[in-house]
Amino acid sequence: MPTTPPARPGDPAYEPHQFRQAAESFGTDAQRYDRARPRYPDALVQRIIAGSPGPDLLDVGCGTGIAGRQFQAAGCRVLGVEPDERMADVARRLGTEVDTATFEAWDPAGREFDAVVAGQAWHWLDPVAGAAKAARILRPGGRLAAFWNAFHMPPEVSEAFVAACRQAAPDVPFLAQAMTQQASDGYQPLFVKAVDGIRAADAFGEPEQWRFDWDRTYTRDAWLDQMPTQGAFTRLPPEKLTQVLEVVGTAIDAMGGSFTMRYTTVAVTSTRAGNTRTSQTA
Template sequence: MPTLPPEQPLPAGNEPHRARRMAESFGSDAERYDRARPRYPDALVRRIVAAAPGPDILDVGCGTGIAARQLRAMGCRVLGVEPDARMADVARRFGVEVEVARIEDWEPAGRTFDAVTAGQAWHWIDPVAGAARAAQALRPGGLLTAFWNAFRLPPEVAEAFATSYRRVVPDSPFNPQEMAKTTFDAYAAILAKSADGIREAGGFGEPEQWRFDWERSYTRDAWLDQLPTYGILTGLAPDRLAEVLRAAGSAVDALGGSFTMSYATVTVAATRTGAS
């Protein structure tokens, strides 16, 4: 039987789900987030639909409804759960039904689903409490899947960002060199932690990992539109953000005004076992 852990004091170490200010900062410009953030590959959405025993989906941390709309386009019925009312409002404008709550506090109220999904959100959720809540909401055989768009910037663009970020925010705990390398490696740790949370919560079979590689071309304007939607930048003062964007824009200009980004949509998935 899945178990919800008791409230615990803030631990040492890197636990994104404890960083509530950053986790709830994306709604500061929800329209930009929806416009600029990349969608998820159709191959991922098709695999979720094929693996789920039915069409009823609970989309956790649904944001502006990016994944929810893709799932609906493939015939699913989707209920979103989103802690930020500003993000939820945008999702509702696109016809997504959303309940405003953190999944750790949300109550299924007797409702059950064929799949629980979380796009670009599970690292903001307590990995054990979230998995336990998902298990409570899933029918036997139902699918839990959390997924992220990891990317690899061209070295010139990554280095320009890292250099300007260090200059503008010298006391930031974030290491911009990580973005200058790749986010693929960073997500390996997130996937492992998510899988450990699923195991600890109980009620699921052994988690597995999926990966879908793809590319997206960016113009200078498209990249500068997306860059402020990342958590390390959402809280920057406008003048500091403008300085980072100027450096990033100059790097893209030096590449001829556009570049191609390598993406890997990385996923942890597990199937609900038992009858309750």
């Protein structure tokens, strides 16, 4: 689901990066975030690596290092940049080197990279400033790739969850919307802004969109573990969140205790202009 704040995500004037307080809410339970959030398709990781001139990778808004560890396992040398020290601390303990800073304020200290990636995070940056900074630290032919996991809830599941949210939190109407937003509704404005930012940087080739479809089956406990990490729920009062989880859990029990979610991972990507270096091995 989109992790943007609930204020008119379909509005063309909507700018998620102006709501940094929402992004900072994810660190309230960083260990749960790392445990429960879905990973990214291996095919995406491999395609980014294959399209980059070498193994040095910067993970922007790395959070707890979920994406970074996948790239490390595939042979990359990864540095993360993360503004939330709580998230960065988990990433370090799990094996990723992290600088604590916003990407805009971060000092690369002369370092250059073959790829700059951002998993579920690029919308928290000013898209023009972010692309321009990525261009400055990428080697010629280096790849910028911002990607998001969006879920498509089966109709019978979404209907049950909407009813549960309305029952448990009728005074928080955006919860029901957040439980049912589809990729085309909740994420398309983010893709457009990312593409526009890359073009405005005037340092990249024409942006592309890559799409990867996959499924994940959730048990009751697994879904209730993930829900509190989603942007619509991270700022709910604890007693209200408990009510929502109890009612959603009952709905999952009525489905037999599990359900299958369809995910789409979309990457907005482009390469920095210039001659591509000979590929290196890690």
